[in-house]
Each structure stands twice: as structure tokens, then as C-alpha cells.
Amino acid sequence: MAPPRPPAASAPPPPPAAAGGPALSPEQLVDLESRCAKLDQTDYFELLGLERTAAPGDIKKAFYKESRVYHPDRFFQLESKALKDQVNELYKRVTEAYYVLRDDTKRKKYLSDIAGPDRAQKLRFTDASESETKAAAKKEQEEQIGTHPKGRQFYTQAQKDLESGNPSAAERNLKMALTYEPSNARYKEALAEAQKQTADKSKGDSSFKIR
Structure with missing residues (x-):
């Protein structure tokens, strides 16, 4: 008769990421702090780490890469409200960047805006600027016909x-x-x-x- 097997060792606790908590490395925490500090001076291409000639596929990959790291759902258990706010603000801006850059018309208008003398005031594509774009397109069409x-x-x-x-x-x-x-x-x-x-x-x- 075979001797009884020893009980299986209990599985180690899951790492913070698997447990649903934050998984930012010290380097990522520094990166988060630095990026949030200069959000108001960063354009959407810089935010996603892209060249201004980036293809739609590259824009999508960059957004998903940021989303995997900074999606707010990963930090719901975090006690630090300041860190939560930073994550939320960065992710909001990343999503905003993707919303604009994935659209050919918005991206073209945005490229023109940030290349002009009013770059500092045009870094964010607001509802107002979208309305201006539609109005300009309508005016152009009217001038044509x-x-x-x-x-x-x-x-x-x-x-x-x-x-x-x-x-x-x-x-x-x-x-x-x-x-x-x-x-x-x-x-x-x-x-x-x-x-x-x-x-x-x-x-x-x-x-x-x-x-």
C-alpha cells in the first residue's frame, strides 16, 4: 500500500494586479506624476507617444497600451485619493486623445491647430472646437455651391x-x-x-x- 501523499501546498496570494489593486512600479509612479504635472502643455500625440504622422493602427495600439496601465478600474481599491485623481485625469485625457486622433477629420483639424501660433490654446479638442470645425466645413461647402x-x-x-x-x-x-x-x-x-x-x-x- 502506497504511503499517503503530503497535502498540497497552498497557492501563494495573487500579485496586486490580479487582486484588483494598483500595479504601478516606482518608475510608473514617477511617470504618472511627471505626465500629470505637464498635461496642460502636452498635445495628444505627445501624450500617446506618437509621431504626428502616426497611422490609425499605431494610434489604436498606443491607446490600448496606456489603457492597460492606467485604466481607473485597476485602482478602485486604492486608498490614496490624490493618486486616484491623477490616474483618472490622465486616463480621461488619453481617452480624449484617442477620440480625436482616430477620426480623420478631427485629427486633420487638430494637427492644423497645434501647428499654428495658438497652439497653447488648441491643445484640447473641446466641443466648441468641434462645433467650429463643423461650421467651417459647412461654410466651405456653401462657398463651393x-x-x-x-x-x-x-x-x-x-x-x-x-x-x-x-x-x-x-x-x-x-x-x-x-x-x-x-x-x-x-x-x-x-x-x-x-x-x-x-x-x-x-x-x-x-x-x-x-x-
Whole structure:
């Protein structure tokens, strides 16, 4: 009969990370302190350790790397309120950076902002700056196809007329568009093109009848 086996040794207690507590090394604590101290002078690329030419995949990797270390859920048992606040503030800014940089339009606007003379005031992409971006995009679009709603409506219809091979209808709609915006250069150019196509079409029809 085999001798009884000794009882298995009890498993060691889990490390702080597995137990749900903080797992910041002394180096990381220094890093956290340093980064929080200069958050107001750091742009989103610097915050995520990225070049300004970073690809979307690199932006995502950088965000997940920061999230693994500084996600607030890892520090819910922490007694130090000051440290908790630092973690929360850093993670909030990291999330904000990812929200902006992952979006092509926001990233382009942000790059322009931080490269300009007002960099210090443009480091954070606020709701106000997003509204400004949308307003600028709307203004750019209006400048391209007109500022008056009725003018844009007739111009848009004229474009459809030209695409369907009906330049005479396009000509009428463009003349209507110009009654709302007499100085719109785009409308004038489109009208000249419509008139040219109408004339060419008339010549072609006349030539066909003569034959």
C-alpha cells in the first residue's frame, strides 16, 4: 500500500494586479506624476507617444497600451485619493486623445491647430472646437455651391440636368440660381458651359436635319 501523499501546498496570494489593486512600479509612479504635472502643455500625440504622422493602427495600439496601465478600474481599491485623481485625469485625457486622433477629420483639424501660433490654446479638442470645425466645413461647402438655399437648389438641379444630357434645362435652372446669387462665379461658369452644350446640341441637330 502506497504511503499517503503530503497535502498540497497552498497557492501563494495573487500579485496586486490580479487582486484588483494598483500595479504601478516606482518608475510608473514617477511617470504618472511627471505626465500629470505637464498635461496642460502636452498635445495628444505627445501624450500617446506618437509621431504626428502616426497611422490609425499605431494610434489604436498606443491607446490600448496606456489603457492597460492606467485604466481607473485597476485602482478602485486604492486608498490614496490624490493618486486616484491623477490616474483618472490622465486616463480621461488619453481617452480624449484617442477620440480625436482616430477620426480623420478631427485629427486633420487638430494637427492644423497645434501647428499654428495658438497652439497653447488648441491643445484640447473641446466641443466648441468641434462645433467650429463643423461650421467651417459647412461654410466651405456653401462657398463651393452657393450661400442661398434657393440658389443651391437650382444649381444642384442644373448639375443633374447636365448629367442627364439636358443642357437647356440646366441653363434655365442656372439663370434662376443667379437671380439669388448674381455674383456667384461657379454659377456663371456652369451657365456658360450649359449654354455651350445647348449651342453644340443645336448645331448637331441642324446638321442631322440637313443630311
